[in-house]
Amino acid sequence: MITVSNTNFDEVKLIVPSIFEDHRGLYVETYNIEDYFRNNIKLNFVRDDISTSAKDVLRGLHYDNKTWKLIHCMYGKIYFVVCDMRKDSKQYLAWQAFILTSNNRHQVLVPPGFANAHLVLSDQCIFHYKMSEYYDPENEKCVRWNDPKVNIYWPVSDPVLSEKDSKAKMLV
Numbered sequence: 001m002i003t004v005s006n007t008n009f010d011e012v013k014l015i016v017p018s019i020f021e022d023h024r025g026l027y028v029e030t031y032n033i034e035d036y037f038r039n040n041i042k043l044n045f046v047r048d049d050i051s052t053s054a055k056d057v058l059r060g061l062h063y064d065n066k067t068w069k070l071i072h073c074m075y076g077k078i079y080f081v082v083c084d085m086r087k088d089s090k091q092y093l094a095w096q097a098f099i100l101t102s103n104n105r106h107q108v109l110v111p112p113g114f115a116n117a118h119l120v121l122s123d124q125c126i127f128h129y130k131m132s133e134y135y136d137p138e139n140e141k142c143v144r145w146n147d148p149k150v151n152i153y154w155p156v157s158d159p160v161l162s163e164k165d166s167k168a169k170m171l172v
Helices: 033-038
Strands: 002-006 013-017 019-022 025-028 047-054 058-063 069-075 077-084 095-101 107-110 114-120 124-131
Touching: 058 077, 069 077, 069 095, 069 114, 077 107, 077 124, 095 107, 107 114, 114 124
Parallel strands: none
Antiparallel strands: 002 013, 013 107, 019 025, 047 124, 058 114, 069 107, 069 124, 077 095, 077 114
């Protein structure tokens, strides 16, 4: 079973799965299509990706205009951000942050047109996401993590970035 909550954006959802814990450890069902359909999340995910990162690694802000993503932190702790990049939206450039951990097992459903990024707060993390579309590098867009127009609060001043993310352009 999952609990689906609204966020600052109508389209972005916070999803909390049930956690079953006993003396042996814990069990979490991370995805069950019937459970998501019952909660009006009727998406066809076509791929799953996993990335591992060390403390202070920041990946993003990445987006495209067609892919839904279902995000969660399998191991560790991350600071996860979504930002509305839809120019016709009343919330254009508004953002919201979430703390996702392997303990809380929270998930975030990110719609097309929303950039997302995560910063690793723990020594290591395993980040998992399901996607509704196949990766298309021609349609991927990047926004600089510290773009002053977006003005996202990050709990780090000098993150570890990929070459692609360090070269992302500022919004004009």
